[in-house]
Amino acid sequence: MSLFRSHGLFLPFIKRFPDIKICRVKRRSQGCMTTYTVIRHRWMKNSCWSISPVREFSSNVSEKESLDMSKFPVERIRNFSIIAHIDHGKSTLADRLLEITGAIAKTASNKQVLDKLQVERERGITVKAQTASLFYQHEGQTYLLNLIDTPGHVDFSYEVSRSISACQGVLLIVDANQGIQAQTVANFYLAFEAQLTIIPVINKIDLKNADPERVEKQIEKVFDIPKEECIRISAKLGTNVDQVLQEVVRRIPPPTAKVEGPFKALVFDSNFDHYRGVVANIALFGGRVSRGDKIVSAHLGKSYEVNELGLLRPDEHPAETLYAGQVGYVIAGMKEVKEAQIGDTLYLQKQPVEPLPGFKPAKAMVFAGMYPMDQSEYTALRSAVEKLTLNDSSVTVQRDSSLALGAGWRLGFLGLLHMEVFNQRLEQEYNASVIVTAPTVPYKAVLASAKLIKEHGEEVITIINPAQFPDKSQVVEYLEPMVMGTIIAPDDFTGKIMTLCQSRRAVHKNMFYIDDHRVMIKYIFPLNEIVVDFYDQLKSMSSGYASFDYEDAGYEAADLIKMDFLLNGRPVEELATIVHKDKAYSAGKAICERLKESIPRQMFEIAVQAAIGSKIIARETIKAYRKNVLAKCYGGDITRKMKLLKKQAEGKKKLRRIGNIDVPKDAFINVLKRK
Numbered sequence: 173m174s175l176f177r178s179h180g181l182f183l184p185f186i187k188r189f190p191d192i193k194i195c196r197v198k199r200r201s202q203g204c205m206t207t208y209t210v211i212r213h214r215w216m217k218n219s220c221w222s223i224s225p226v227r228e229f230s231s232n233v234s235e236k237e238s239l240d241m242s243k244f245p246v247e248r249i250r251n252f253s254i255i256a257h258i259d260h261g262k263s264t265l266a267d268r269l270l271e272i273t274g275a276i277a278k279t280a281s282n283k284q285v286l287d288k289l290q291v292e293r294e295r296g297i298t299v300k301a302q303t304a305s306l307f308y309q310h311e312g313q314t315y316l317l318n319l320i321d322t323p324g325h326v327d328f329s330y331e332v333s334r335s336i337s338a339c340q341g342v343l344l345i346v347d348a349n350q351g352i353q354a355q356t357v358a359n360f361y362l363a364f365e366a367q368l369t370i371i372p373v374i375n376k377i378d379l380k381n382a383d384p385e386r387v388e389k390q391i392e393k394v395f396d397i398p399k400e401e402c403i404r405i406s407a408k409l410g411t412n413v414d415q416v417l418q419e420v421v422r423r424i425p426p427p428t429a430k431v432e433g434p435f436k437a438l439v440f441d442s443n444f445d446h447y448r449g450v451v452a453n454i455a456l457f458g459g460r461v462s463r464g465d466k467i468v469s470a471h472l473g474k475s476y477e478v479n480e481l482g483l484l485r486p487d488e489h490p491a492e493t494l495y496a497g498q499v500g501y502v503i504a505g506m507k508e509v510k511e512a513q514i515g516d517t518l519y520l521q522k523q524p525v526e527p528l529p530g531f532k533p534a535k536a537m538v539f540a541g542m543y544p545m546d547q548s549e550y551t552a553l554r555s556a557v558e559k560l561t562l563n564d565s566s567v568t569v570q571r572d573s574s575l576a577l578g579a580g581w582r583l584g585f586l587g588l589l590h591m592e593v594f595n596q597r598l599e600q601e602y603n604a605s606v607i608v609t610a611p612t613v614p615y616k617a618v619l620a621s622a623k624l625i626k627e628h629g630e631e632v633i634t635i636i637n638p639a640q641f642p643d644k645s646q647v648v649e650y651l652e653p654m655v656m657g658t659i660i661a662p663d664d665f666t667g668k669i670m671t672l673c674q675s676r677r678a679v680h681k682n683m684f685y686i687d688d689h690r691v692m693i694k695y696i697f698p699l700n701e702i703v704v705d706f707y708d709q710l711k712s713m714s715s716g717y718a719s720f721d722y723e724d725a726g727y728e729a730a731d732l733i734k735m736d737f738l739l740n741g742r743p744v745e746e747l748a749t750i751v752h753k754d755k756a757y758s759a760g761k762a763i764c765e766r767l768k769e770s771i772p773r774q775m776f777e778i779a780v781q782a783a784i785g786s787k788i789i790a791r792e793t794i795k796a797y798r799k800n801v802l803a804k805c806y807g808g809d810i811t812r813k814m815k816l817l818k819k820q821a822e823g824k825k826k827l828r829r830i831g832n833i834d835v836p837k838d839a840f841i842n843v844l845k846r847k
């Protein structure tokens with residue numbers, strides 16, 4: 173990419189030439205989106221000239237050196253992830269590491285630069301793992317450190333497990349005040365099972381209530397890591413952050429990849445760029461790859477020419493060649509989303525290799541129907557869902573359709589937050605407006621008759637849509653998914669926590685003191701009981717001190733029934749849900765009450781009913797009311813009237829019309845949340 177400073181002078185001149193295209197490319201640069209004007213010509217197949225703006229580059233290594241990747245032999249590469257419980261400071265530490273190695277400038281606006289998505293900035297949480305390559309001078313040598321910042325919330329743990337597969341070590345961050353929390357334990361085991369080097373880092377030592385000594389003892393007791401191995405830092409102030417990099421170089425082994433072997437790369441992440449097609453993030457397990465090389469995707473067997481490749485610093489930084497052990501991005505003219513699957517192997521056309529094992533598919537915990545607000549938007553929404561699932565491969569997608577909602581999909585997520593974030597990203601990144609049905613967990617049914625088994629092709633079917641719930645007469649038994657839940661909290665709350673867990677049909681397994689005052693309690697829960705609002709309730713009853721994590725624990729028999737909800741006698745498909753028989757009456761009553769609260773009063777009376785089969789088990793009535801938005805608008809101020817009507821129209825976009833009743837779109841999920 174060559175750079176022209178006075179592009180204003182060049183443009184009218186360049187435009188006169190035939191076959192020259194001037195287009196705009198958006199790229200993120202140092203945490204903010206920058207639009208570049210680029211020139212493309214048919215001779216310049218693999219490249220383009222960027223003519224604006226001129227990029228600033230700051231590093232403790234010169235730009236020229238950074239592009240010559242042959243200067244980083246495998247022995248001088250370290251690949252590591254930053255893992256921790258939510259909010260323990262992963263992204264803040266990543267900022268400091270980027271700053272001290274010169275990858276980003278040290279300015280107040282450069283905060284959580286690896287949290288690039290709008291949803292991440294708005295919610296203040298990481299939902300996508302992000303990669304950044306750093307050049308670090310250590311004992312007279314320049315090292316290439318590839319850092320992956322990961323999310324902390326349990327719903328995004330698939331991102332952590334994928335990131336770990338591209339690394340040889342992790343920084344396990346623990347908050348010096350909060351100590352070990354549930355996701356600290358879960359993430360430790362992910363790294364431990366992958367046999368990675370674990371460097372414990374105690375963060376936020378600047379806090380008034382910080383007690384690093386207590387946290388070191390917890391680390392020793394729970395993880396069996398000697399306390400001498402812990403590094404005490406303040407990511408916020410930058411205290412001891414350089415020591416972290418020194419220890420990364422000293423303790424984490426270099427990758428074992430061999431540059432002499434054939435090129436073999438794992439696609440560990442990818443996203444869709446409107447202008448350039450698929451941008452795949454790759455970890456090279458062997459060999460080298462250069463611009464112009466012909467590569468093959470093992471998944472589809474299709475071949476492509478490499479147009480661009482390089483490092484993520486954290487912005488894309490083109491290079492000529494990437495070598496074994498390095499981590500970077502590649503753009504190879506993949507125009508369709510399905511062409512760069514996460515977990516795929518890339519190799520050279522002339523040197524085929526055995527594909528790498530890839531990733532275990534994510535196991536969806538929550539399913540929900542997703543439909544366009546208007547069927548005319550179906551095609552646009554399909555393209556948006558495809559592109560977003562390329563970037564978030566933990567979402568499972570199946571086509572679905574319903575009489576009431578038309579054609580759509582049944583999507584599987586790792587949890588409710590994951591589902592909400594996906595929905596928000598669809599709206600923010602693709603301007604899509606969708607209806608999401610009430611979430612359900614994947615139940616199973618053991619079918620009774622040979623005829624049914626033949627029809628389904630299997631004896632045990634999985635039910636991810638309440639509309640397909642088989643009648644009791646057709647099944648031997650229903651099964652519900654179970655999870656092993658881990659709660660860590662101060663022992664003052666043990667009694668309250670136990671009461672809460674029992675109300676969620678949980679079975680106590682064991683309890684363990686991680687220090688003098690904090691306990692780790694394990695329970696087996698039905699997944700259905702924790703998926704919607706358990707964590708919120710646990711947090712509020714423990715004044716925010718308890719943390720929670722869970723893992724799959726198989727299936728158990730359960731007495732389940734399907735419950736329908738009706739508005740003025742009309743069943744609302746989005747609300748149908750499967751519940752445990754013992755909880756049907758209380759759940760039906762509570763959901764009717766919450767529906768009454770969330771549906772605005774309208775010009776006629778609305779009967780809200782819960783039904784099991786044809787039997788009504790609960791009812792609420794929403795009284796008639798007419799809202800005339802112009803009522804307070806005396807006189808003839810037309811601009812004010814227009815403003816009010818516009819506001820009302822915007823409000824209506826958030827409503828779903830069922831029969832003649834307007835229901836807020838988010839009511840379908842919110843009514844499941846207990847107070």
Ligand SMILES: Nc1nc2c(ncn2[C@@H]2O[C@H](COP(=O)(O)OP(=O)(O)OP(=O)(O)O)[C@@H](O)[C@H]2O)c(=O)[nH]1
Binds near residue numbers: 257260296297
């Ligand atoms: N006092 C103090 N606050 C810190 C320190 N490090 C991080 N924080 C604050 O802790 C909060 C969470 O920090 P993040 O870096 O977003 O945490 P995270 O682990 O990346 O969070 P997730 O990605 O959402 O899991 C922010 O308000 C930070 O400013 C520190 O060393 N000292």
